[in-house]
Amino acid sequence: MTTPETAPIVELREVSKTIGGKTIIDRLSFDVPRGEVFGFLGPNGAGKTTTIRMMVGLMAMSGGDIRIGGSSIRRDFERAIRHVGAIVENPEMYKFMSGYRNLLHYARMMPGIGEARIREVVELVGLENRIHDRVKTYSLGMRQRLGIAQALLHRPAVLILDEPTNGLDPAGIRELRDHLRVLTREIGLSVIVSSHLLAEMELMCDRVAIIQHGRLVAVRPVKEFADAADVRQVRIEVDRGAAAKALLEGTAANGGNGSGSGDFGVELDGNELTLALDREAAAEVNRRLVEGGIKVYGLQLAGKSLEEQFLEMTGDEPIA
Amino acid sequence: MSRLLNLLRNETMKIYVRPRTWILVGLLVVLVCTASAFMHKAPEEQAGGLGWQAAVRQSVEAAKQDLEDPGVPDARKRQLRSDIAVGEYSLAHHVPPLQTTMWGGVQSASSLIPLATLFTVIIAGDMVAGEFTWGTIKLLLIRPASRSKILLAKYMATLLFAVALLVILLITALIVNGLLYGFAQAGMPYLKTTAEGAVRESSMLLYILQTYGLKLVELVMVVTLAFMISTVFRSASLAIGLSIFIMFAGQIISFMLLRYSWGKYFLFANTDLTVYLDGQPPAEGMTAGFSVMVLLLYFLVFNVLSWEIFRRRDVAA
Numbered sequence: 001m002t003t004p005e006t007a008p009i010v011e012l013r014e015v016s017k018t019i020g021g022k023t024i025i026d027r028l029s030f031d032v033p034r035g036e037v038f039g040f041l042g043p044n045g046a047g048k049t050t051t052i053r054m055m056v057g058l059m060a061m062s063g064g065d066i067r068i069g070g071s072s073i074r075r076d077f078e079r080a081i082r083h084v085g086a087i088v089e090n091p092e093m094y095k096f097m098s099g100y101r102n103l104l105h106y107a108r109m110m111p112g113i114g115e116a117r118i119r120e121v122v123e124l125v126g127l128e129n130r131i132h133d134r135v136k137t138y139s140l141g142m143r144q145r146l147g148i149a150q151a152l153l154h155r156p157a158v159l160i161l162d163e164p165t166n167g168l169d170p171a172g173i174r175e176l177r178d179h180l181r182v183l184t185r186e187i188g189l190s191v192i193v194s195s196h197l198l199a200e201m202e203l204m205c206d207r208v209a210i211i212q213h214g215r216l217v218a219v220r221p222v223k224e225f226a227d228a229a230d231v232r233q234v235r236i237e238v239d240r241g242a243a244a245k246a247l248l249e250g251t252a253a254n255g256g257n258g259s260g261s262g263d264f265g266v267e268l269d270g271n272e273l274t275l276a277l278d279r280e281a282a283a284e285v286n287r288r289l290v291e292g293g294i295k296v297y298g299l300q301l302a303g304k305s306l307e308e309q310f311l312e313m314t315g316d317e318p319i320a
Numbered sequence: 321m322s323r324l325l326n327l328l329r330n331e332t333m334k335i336y337v338r339p340r341t342w343i344l345v346g347l348l349v350v351l352v353c354t355a356s357a358f359m360h361k362a363p364e365e366q367a368g369g370l371g372w373q374a375a376v377r378q379s380v381e382a383a384k385q386d387l388e389d390p391g392v393p394d395a396r397k398r399q400l401r402s403d404i405a406v407g408e409y410s411l412a413h414h415v416p417p418l419q420t421t422m423w424g425g426v427q428s429a430s431s432l433i434p435l436a437t438l439f440t441v442i443i444a445g446d447m448v449a450g451e452f453t454w455g456t457i458k459l460l461l462i463r464p465a466s467r468s469k470i471l472l473a474k475y476m477a478t479l480l481f482a483v484a485l486l487v488i489l490l491i492t493a494l495i496v497n498g499l500l501y502g503f504a505q506a507g508m509p510y511l512k513t514t515a516e517g518a519v520r521e522s523s524m525l526l527y528i529l530q531t532y533g534l535k536l537v538e539l540v541m542v543v544t545l546a547f548m549i550s551t552v553f554r555s556a557s558l559a560i561g562l563s564i565f566i567m568f569a570g571q572i573i574s575f576m577l578l579r580y581s582w583g584k585y586f587l588f589a590n591t592d593l594t595v596y597l598d599g600q601p602p603a604e605g606m607t608a609g610f611s612v613m614v615l616l617l618y619f620l621v622f623n624v625l626s627w628e629i630f631r632r633r634d635v636a637a
Contacts, residue, residue, distance in 0.1 A: 056462045058635040078464040086462050092455030096338050105333065108326040109463035150459065 007070065009034045009083070009158045009190045010055065014064035017050055017214075024050050025214040027064065032158070032192055037184055039205035039222070040194035047214040048194040049089075052162045055192070056086050069157055082110070085156035089163055091147020095136040099127060099146050102135060103153060110154040121149040125179070141172045148179055158190040159183065165197055173197075177204055234277045237298040238289065241271040247292045248273070248285065327465060327473035328480075335443060335481055344439040348485060352429055352492040359428050360500045361420075372416045380407040402513040409511055409519040421505040423524055425497030429489065430531050436485040437539040438564060444478045444546040445559035448630065452554040457635055471551070471630045475623075478547055482539055486532060538591040541615065542567045544622045545587075551626040578603045590614045 008031035017025040025047045032038045042048050053059040055066055057073050057080075066073045069083035093102045100118070107113040122131050125145040135143065144164070151159055159180075165173045177200070183189045195201050201208055202222055210217040238244045245268045267274040277285060282299065289296050335341055383400045386392060392400070410417060418424045448471070451457040461467060498506065509521035546563035550556060566573075570588030577583030584590075584603045590611035595602060 053635065058458060058461055060632070060634060078466065081462055082464050084462065086459075088458040088462070090455065092459065094334060094454065094456055097334070101333065101337065105330050106459070106463065108330055109465050111323070 006034075008032055009069060010192065011067045012051075012055075012064070013066070015051070015054060015061055015066060016063035017047075017054060017059065018062045023214060025054070028211065028214070028216050029064075030209050030216055030219055032190060033207075034157070034190050035184065035188050036206040037180065037191045037193065037204055039201040039208035040192060040211070041196075041198070041201055041208050042211040042217075044196065046211050048211065049162055050214075051211070052086075052088065052160060052192070052194055056084055056088065056160060057081060058088065082154065083157040084160055085151030085154065085158070086160040087147045087151055087162065087164055088160075089166060091143055091150070093135045093143060093146060093150075096134065098134055099131045099138070099149075102146065103131075103150060106150050106153055113154055117153065121152050124152065125149045140168065141175060144168065144172060144176060145179075148176075152183070156189070158192060161191065161193045163194055163196070165195055165200055173200060180204060234275050234282050234285075235298075235300050236273045236275065236285070236289070236296060238271055238273065239295040239297070241268050241273060244273055244289055244292075244294045247289065247294065248275075323465065324469055324473060327469055328476055331447075331473050331477035332480065335477060341443065341481075344442065345485070345488060348432075348435060348439060348489060349492050351435060352432055352489055353496050355432055356425050356429060356493060356496045356500060360425060360497070372420045373411060376407050376411055376417060380404055380411075383407070401517060405513055405517055405519050406511045415508055415511060415521075416505060418510075420501075421508060422494070422497040422501040422503065423505065423508065423510075423528065425501060426490070426493045426528055427531055429493035429497070430528075430535055432489060433486070433532065433535040433539060434567065436482065436489055437542050437567065439485055440478065440482040440539065440543050441546040441563050441567075442560055443481050444543050445550050445556040445563070447474045447478055447547060448551040448626075449554045449556040449559060453556065461635060467631045468627060471627060475544075475547060475626075478543060479540070482543055486536070486539075490528075490532065534594050537593055537615065538567075538588075541587060541591055541618060544619060548622040548626045551630050574602070584610070585614060587614070587618050 010032040012031075013029050015025055015028040016023065028047075028051060040048050040052070050059060054061050055068070055073065057077050061074060065075075066080075068080040071080035071083075073080040093099070094105070097105070100122075103118045103122070107118055122128055125148050127142065127145055127149065130138065130142065135146065138146065151161075164176055168176065180191055180193075184191055193201070193204060195204075205222050207219060207221050209219045236244070245266050248266050265276050275285065286296055286299060380403075383404050387397060387400050387404075409415070418427065451460055460470065508524055510524045510527040511519055512522055512527075513519055542563055545566065546559045549562055550559035553559065566588070570591070574583065574586050574589035577586045578589055584606050589602055589606075592602075593608065593611060596608040596611070601607065
């Protein structure tokens with residue numbers, strides 16, 4: 001048994017969905033770790049939305065199971081769904097009611113959520129001034145914020161967003177992204193987000209699962225090094241690989257001088273070195289190699305952008 | 321239980337927050353007032369201005385004459401004897417006939433119940449289909465409440481709306497007819513004859529409620545049908561259109577179908593239970609028990625269909 005703190009918040013096990021004899025989702029299995037922004041990526045028709053709808057119980061699974069916070073969405077729906085706040089596609093609200101009444105409606109469906117909590121989430125998304133107006137009069141950005149408010153109302157452990165940026169202008173997308181960042185960093189919420197906007201996913205996610213034709217292609221961390229965002233894998237082509245490696249490791253052991261010093265984690269493959277470096281360190285390494293009498297033929301970033309990885313894995317199928 | 325109550329509060333909130341609900345309520349009040357005013361007969365028009373006593377005396381005499389005719393069937397004779405007894409009792413105890421008082425107006429207003437049915441069908445048609453059209457179904461079903469409970473709350477809210485309309489109809493009819501006929505006879509009893517032919521006084525309000533209650537059967541069936549169509553086809557217009565068509569065409573359709581032996585299983589051949597009070601079944605072999613069974617069967621089929629389909633449906637679009 002794993003402790004609740006380290007167990008994945010969402011676990012998919014052999015999840016399948018067939019509609020009319022056609023397999024839409026084929027034995028999908030992966031875990032979503034707690035406290036991460038988890039992206040769900042795939043070409044149109046790959047089954048992203050279907051998978052998300054099975055996660056929240058809007059669609060039934062043909063096989064397999066999904067556990068949220070340890071409870072099966074299939075057999076113990078009411079307990080499992082308590083952990084989930086979700087926006088499936090656009091946050092569609094009752095337009096004829098005020099934002100407040102919309103929230104009251106959802107608050108009543110969950111025990112222990114009172115007016116104080118409603119006020120709290122309204123403040124969190126910054127809708128205090130308009131909350132008693134009818135949703136009909138809201139802008140799309142405001143509706144999106146109300147959507148986030150309803151998803152957070154019951155203090156869920158995981159937020160599931162299906163194509164949340166659909167129909168939003170760049171400012172709205174940015175606003176949403178900022179909100180998500182606050183939520184994950186400050187409240188420690190896990191987020192599952194599906195999108196077809198690769199650049200957005202790259203900015204938002206810690207990890208992405210890529211699916212195609214209803215099958216899992218890969219689960220990848222978006223950045224190899226979580227914090228110092230600028231550190232990338234750098235490939236250096238030299239004339240004498242072994243000597244270059246020895247030189248770099250030697251300077252590291254001697255303490256070096258100033259900025260670029262330290263263990264670069266040098267890997268050697270023929271005459272190609274692979275190191276984890278930021279911009280300044282790359283220049284420093286280059287200088288040392290040249291000063292050490294080693295010819296440097298080329299120096300390039302080995303880390304591929306998410307888009308390159310994605311296209312590599314899914315072929316050249318259009319994304320959007 | 322408190323959870324179901326909360327769901328019910330949600331569903332009623334969604335009904336009453338919409339302006340169109342209040343337009344329907346207002347329309348019902350206006351129509352009841354108008355219809356009552358049209359049906360109202362001024363006292364001087366009754367029995368050529370001689371007052372109700374003279375009119376009752378006349379009809380008692382006429383009934384007695386009819387009774388002497390040997391060709392009159394037994395059932396009619398029983399009816400005539402009861403009429404005579406009630407007439408004589410009302411003369412002796414100064415109880416005017418129903419039709420000359422506010423209660424007659426209130427009773428006639430029960431013919432407006434199909435209007436309440438119509439308005440409830442409009443609400444029922446939107447009850448489930450609306451959530452799908454608005455897209456709100458996606459946010460509604462991802463809460464810790466089972467689909468069965470949500471559907472039950474919706475059905476209960478619909479029936480409560482029907483009850484609210486009936487209460488509004490009754491209260492409006494009471495006030496308007498009270499103003500038209502005067503409240504003087506508000507406390508009058510309802511006269512009925514026992515099996516032995518004796519006249520008894522009973523509560524007028526209870527009698528009126530009974531009249532309304534029997535008409536409730538059709539309302540519940542039509543509304544349940546609309547609710548079922550709304551749930552199964554997710555189309556409010558289909559639910560409203562089809563149920564209202566069936567309701568208004570129901571009598572004609574059942575009249576045509578009753579020529580066949582299976583016609584008696586048609587829903588609208590059974591919705592009017594008042595026919596069994598007069599002892600005139602619409603077709604051979606139909607009894608009150610039969611009709612109640614058929615109604616129950618339809619009721620179950622409609623509800624099981626709604627429930628099963630709502631519970632299993634994949635919310636895809």
